[in-house]
Amino acid sequence: MTSAIQTPPVAPGSRAHSDGAGAFVPVQTRTERTRSYDPADFGVPAGTEVDWKHTPIQRIAGVFGDVETDDRPGDPAVDWQLSGADAVEVGTLAVGQAPRGEAFTPEDLPSALAWKHTGEALHVVLPEGVELDQPVVVQLTGNGVERRANGHVVIEAKPNSRGTIVLRHAGSTTFAQNVEVLVREGANLTVVSVQEWADDAIHAAAHQARVGRDAYLRHVVVSFGGGVVRLNPSVELAGEGSEAELYGLSFSDAGQHFESQVFLHHKGPHTRGDVLYKGALQGETARSVWIGDVLIGRDAVGTDSYEANRNLVLTPGARADSIPNLEIETGDIQGAGHASATGRFDDEQLFYLQARGIREDEARRLVVIGFLAEIVQKIGVPDLEAHLAEAIEAELAGGVLPS
Amino acid sequence: MSVLEIKDLHVNVETEQGTREILRGVDLTIRKGEIHAIMGPNGSGKSTLAYTIAGHPKYTVVSGSITLDGEDVLEMSVDERARAGLFLAMQYPVEIPGVTVTNFLRTAKTAIDGQAPAVRGWVKDVRESMANLRMDPAFAERNVNEGFSGGEKKRNEILQLELLKPDFAVLDETDSGLDVDALKIVSEGVNRAKEQTGLGVLLITHYTRILRYITPDYVHVFVAGRVAEEGGPELADRLEEEGYDRYLDGAVVS
Numbered sequence: 300m301t302s303a304i305q306t307p308p309v310a311p312g313s314r315a316h317s318d319g320a321g322a323f324v325p326v327q328t329r330t331e332r333t334r335s336y337d338p339a340d341f342g343v344p345a346g347t348e349v350d351w352k353h354t355p356i357q358r359i360a361g362v363f364g365d366v367e368t369d370d371r372p373g374d375p376a377v378d379w380q381l382s383g384a385d386a387v388e389v390g391t392l393a394v395g396q397a398p399r400g401e402a403f404t405p406e407d408l409p410s411a412l413a414w415k416h417t418g419e420a421l422h423v424v425l426p427e428g429v430e431l432d433q434p435v436v437v438q439l440t441g442n443g444v445e446r447r448a449n450g451h452v453v454i455e456a457k458p459n460s461r462g463t464i465v466l467r468h469a470g471s472t473t474f475a476q477n478v479e480v481l482v483r484e485g486a487n488l489t490v491v492s493v494q495e496w497a498d499d500a501i502h503a504a505a506h507q508a509r510v511g512r513d514a515y516l517r518h519v520v521v522s523f524g525g526g527v528v529r530l531n532p533s534v535e536l537a538g539e540g541s542e543a544e545l546y547g548l549s550f551s552d553a554g555q556h557f558e559s560q561v562f563l564h565h566k567g568p569h570t571r572g573d574v575l576y577k578g579a580l581q582g583e584t585a586r587s588v589w590i591g592d593v594l595i596g597r598d599a600v601g602t603d604s605y606e607a608n609r610n611l612v613l614t615p616g617a618r619a620d621s622i623p624n625l626e627i628e629t630g631d632i633q634g635a636g637h638a639s640a641t642g643r644f645d646d647e648q649l650f651y652l653q654a655r656g657i658r659e660d661e662a663r664r665l666v667v668i669g670f671l672a673e674i675v676q677k678i679g680v681p682d683l684e685a686h687l688a689e690a691i692e693a694e695l696a697g698g699v700l701p702s
Numbered sequence: 703m704s705v706l707e708i709k710d711l712h713v714n715v716e717t718e719q720g721t722r723e724i725l726r727g728v729d730l731t732i733r734k735g736e737i738h739a740i741m742g743p744n745g746s747g748k749s750t751l752a753y754t755i756a757g758h759p760k761y762t763v764v765s766g767s768i769t770l771d772g773e774d775v776l777e778m779s780v781d782e783r784a785r786a787g788l789f790l791a792m793q794y795p796v797e798i799p800g801v802t803v804t805n806f807l808r809t810a811k812t813a814i815d816g817q818a819p820a821v822r823g824w825v826k827d828v829r830e831s832m833a834n835l836r837m838d839p840a841f842a843e844r845n846v847n848e849g850f851s852g853g854e855k856k857r858n859e860i861l862q863l864e865l866l867k868p869d870f871a872v873l874d875e876t877d878s879g880l881d882v883d884a885l886k887i888v889s890e891g892v893n894r895a896k897e898q899t900g901l902g903v904l905l906i907t908h909y910t911r912i913l914r915y916i917t918p919d920y921v922h923v924f925v926a927g928r929v930a931e932e933g934g935p936e937l938a939d940r941l942e943e944e945g946y947d948r949y950l951d952g953a954v955v956s
Binding site for chain 2: 652656657
């Protein structure tokens with residue numbers, strides 16, 4: 300399912316239950332993708348597969364190698380530093396050690412490799428009932444694109460905890476990364492992944508989250524730097540009354556490919572989901588890809604779901620692919636919708652600003668910043684918001700806006 | 703004394719059906735401190751006049767002139783016109799996502815004045831103007847026009863009028879969509895701006911009710927792209943009683 304909106308083939312409830320033998324099974328629903336911890340089950344992507352056809356295969360091929368992380372004595376492939384972690388518990392999890400893998404099963408080759416080659420996964424726990432007043436920041440710094448890194452992180456928000464975890468990526472590496480997120484009953488968790496890599500970095504990341512009863516997850520992906528960043532978040536609203544808001548913000552310059560395949564699975568009843576990804580593209584060969592899959596499962600009665608992707612193309616030669624998919628297996632929902640728009644400047648916005656004396660270049664700058672600020676304003680981490688506002692200014696200053 | 707002069711203005715607009723002539727020879731002279739009401743039926747070209755003065759790219763001036771103290775306005779870009787002292791309060795103000803009212807006002811003020819306003823005085827001015835227009839202070843941190851009601855958008859236009867202090871303001875159906883309370887508040891704002899800065903006003907309206915609160919010095923009846931009749935405030939009273947019918951006989955509105 301890559302180009303059209305999927306609607307139920309027949310009206311829900313109008314046919315016999317499909318558990319029995321011989322029932323019709325749709326061929327390409329999102330949940331039927333291969334899921335496995337064994338890299339051998341995937342094969343090396345050729346670029347024709349549904350989940351790889353928009354990715355530059357040759358450029359990202361560095362994450363297809365079945366190799367250990369290129370750590371050297373005193374010189375890891377990726378340095379990491381944890382700050383603001385006083386109120387959280389930090390440990391490691393081996394393969395097979397719960398809760399690692401509780402809500403995570405790799406869905407593509409780099410993810411299976413990252414799983415296999417991460418012996419000790421970082422485990423960050425927000426203890427039950429604890430409310431963090433400062434975000435926990437994990438700073439990851441790559442030490443060279445020629446060096447391969449594998450990583451798996453488990454973020455666990457225990458019942459009724461509240462807090463924010465920020466993963467910040469800088470430097471350069473060839474990185475296959477998994478982020479597993481467990482949001483227990485009644486917890487309120489924000490996870491932000493910021494990519495400010497150097498221009499040559501290669502980053503393939505799979506985020507998988509499960510949200511429990513009455514819990515809330517805000518998940519934000521910010522990609523400003525890197526050569527190829529493919530960060531695919533997958534969120535399961537498992538518990539009754541669970542809620543997720545999935546936001547994305549990207550600014551692609553010439554030569555940069557930023558991709559997110561977002562999967563939001565409404566599984567429990569009365570869940571609410573909101574997906575909004577926004578991207579600006581500037582410079583020839585700037586690319587962005589957004590594939591948004593929403594699945595409203597058979598038991599997800601009372602679901603309220605909306606997904607949208609908006610792109611602002613600032614110069615000729617940039618390209619944004621935007622593919623929303625919606626699968627609905629129950630008719631008893633509150634609402635489900637999606638929207639996608641890719642466009643150039645809104646002339647009426649420019650006219651309005653210019654009619655107040657603001658020069659055209661400044662007006663364009665305001666419109667772009669405003670367009671992207673909508674996501675920045677949703678992050679809820681003031682320091683990071685201020686930093687990203689500056690980063691957007693720097694991105695704009697780095698390229699020449701067309702007149 | 704500043705003067706805005708419009709002479710024999712002909713304006714076309716490109717539509718899917720081809721080029722249409724909307725304005726067919728408009729003559730108007732507005733001096734600072736004067737209030738001119740432009741009244742006319744729908745489709746008579748009132749809004750086209752407003753947007754042409756402001757320089758919207760959709761409208762093409764075929765012939766005629768607009769000058770501000772002798773300077774050729776038609777040669778100016780949209781932002782240059784605003785900096786020269788012209789202001790358009792729009793009928794349908796657009797939303798600017800992600801740009802707060804505070805940021806927008808300061809950016810515009812800085813552009814108009816050529817320098818950033820002194821912080822303390824500016825904050826006080828904004829607060830006072832908002833209070834005068836009965837705008838909740840929380841508005842300042844909202845994004846421009848985003849989620850504003852029709853009345854809130856119009857108040858936001860008048861807020862800008864008060865703070866940017868232009869020489870001439872074109873109010874394009876500012877009264878439309880306002881209930882009587884909002885209409886009074888907005889009208890007070892216009893009157894205040896006129897008292898404080900000697901503003902010249904081109905008040906474009908379909909209805910006479912805003913003229914109960916803003917008293918025009920001159921009334922121009924606009925029909926089929928030109929001024930069909932001119933007079934004092936008494937002309938508005940006559941329009942209220944008779945409507946536009948007597949102008950429309952034989953005047954084909956294309």
